[in-house]
Amino acid sequence: MHRSVPAVSIVRVAWVLARVTVAACLVACGDSGRKPPPVPADAIPAGTVLGSASIMGRATYSGPAMAPAEINMSSDATCKAGHEGEPRKEDLVVGDGGALKYVFVRVTTGLEGRHFAPPAEPVVLDQRGCTYRPHVVGIQVGQQLTLLNSDPTLHNIHTTSLANKPFNFGMSVEGQKSPRFFSAPEVMIKTKCDVHPWMAAWIGVVEHPFFAVTGEDGRFTLKGLPAGEYTIEAWSETLGTKKTVVKVSDGESKEVSFVFPG
Numbered sequence: 001m002h003r004s005v006p007a008v009s010i011v012r013v014a015w016v017l018a019r020v021t022v023a024a025c026l027v028a029c030g031d032s033g034r035k036p037p038p039v040p041a042d043a044i045p046a047g048t049v050l051g052s053a054s055i056m057g058r059a060t061y062s063g064p065a066m067a068p069a070e071i072n073m074s075s076d077a078t079c080k081a082g083h084e085g086e087p088r089k090e091d092l093v094v095g096d097g098g099a100l101k102y103v104f105v106r107v108t109t110g111l112e113g114r115h116f117a118p119p120a121e122p123v124v125l126d127q128r129g130c131t132y133r134p135h136v137v138g139i140q141v142g143q144q145l146t147l148l149n150s151d152p153t154l155h156n157i158h159t160t161s162l163a164n165k166p167f168n169f170g171m172s173v174e175g176q177k178s179p180r181f182f183s184a185p186e187v188m189i190k191t192k193c194d195v196h197p198w199m200a201a202w203i204g205v206v207e208h209p210f211f212a213v214t215g216e217d218g219r220f221t222l223k224g225l226p227a228g229e230y231t232i233e234a235w236s237e238t239l240g241t242k243k244t245v246v247k248v249s250d251g252e253s254k255e256v257s258f259v260f261p262g
Contacts, residue, residue: 033167036118036142037183043117046209051226053248057255058218059105059234060098063262068092071198073130078153079196082129089198090135092238099218100260102136103236104188104204106211107222108243110230116208118143122179125191125201127155127171132191132201136237138211139203141185149176156194161186164205168194188235202237226250234258 044050068088073079093101122144126133130151139145149155149171157178158168163186171178182189182205193199204211212220222232229247239260248254 033165033180033182036144036181039117039142040115043115046117046119049224051224052251053225053227054221054223054253055225055230055232055246055248055256056219056221056223056253057105057232057257059100059103059214059220059236059258059260060218061092061094061100061239061260061262062098063260065094066092066262071131073196073198076130076153076196078151079130082151087129087131090131091200092236093135095216095218097218099214099216100236100239101214101216101218102134102202103214103218103220103234103258104136104138104202104211105214105220105222105232105234105258106138106187106204106206107208107225108231108233110228111208111210114208116140119209122146124148125203126150127157127193127199130155130193130196130199132199134201134213136188136202136213137204138213139182139205140209141182141205141207143181145180145182145203147171147178147180149174154195155199157191158194159189159191159203161189164189188237204235227252232256236260 070086070088118140123137123139124146125137126148128150147157152174154172156170159166163184164182185207186205189203191201210222214220227250231245233241233243235241242258244256246254
């Protein structure tokens with residue numbers, strides 16, 4: 001005689017197996033990026049001044065005025081309590097005179113053949129008020145990224161990288177820190193929270209120190225460059241990328257502008 005297995009038992013077993021699978025995946029993903037990659041033997045030490053040239057400029061928006069969209073955080077009272085008024089998205093932050101904030105600017109050509117050791121100072125990406133602070137960061141290959149949870153609630157840090165192994169792990173304690181490293185250049189890496197779907201940040205990983213993120217005034221500066229010809233790229237989360245070629249001599253400073261239409 002064959003005894004049938006209750007449907008409830010089958011469902012429960014499937015549920016347990018699913019939880020075990022997810023847990024195993026989170027552990028495996030969470031272990032990625034915990035150790036810094038090896039530094040090339042010929043790497044230029046961090047902080048070394050290669051030259052006296054500089055490239056500076058400003059990123060601006062020339063399209064129609066648009067107010068940033070509001071974020072509904074009512075699903076988590078802790079998140080809501082961390083803000084006065086309704087928080088807003090930061091995918092397109094436009095200031096006075098069309099100044100664009102959170103544009104990632106970097107040298108893409110002109111430094112070939114050089115290797116750079118990462119600086120010892122970590123880059124901090126904070127989770128505060130259920131938003132990432134700052135919204136866009138730049139970091140060198142091998143430099144420590146310190147993930148910080150400043151909220152008394154659970155967050156799940158989930159990167160969607162391709163050149164680097166993604167990581168996916170939870171941070172549930174206020175004040176908790178977790179270091180991570182990237183072993184390959186990648187622009188840009190999206191970071192999200194699976195608990196709070198409105199949370200997003202972008203990480204630009206480069207192999208050299210010549211990068212910047214524009215501030216409220218839309219400005220950036222790349223200094224300490226040796227004489228040469230460089231391709232400079234500006235990335236905007238909403239508006240795409242723009243490039244320009246700049247040639248500088250020793251001691252020379254050149255101004256460039258990136259104008260993004262709407």
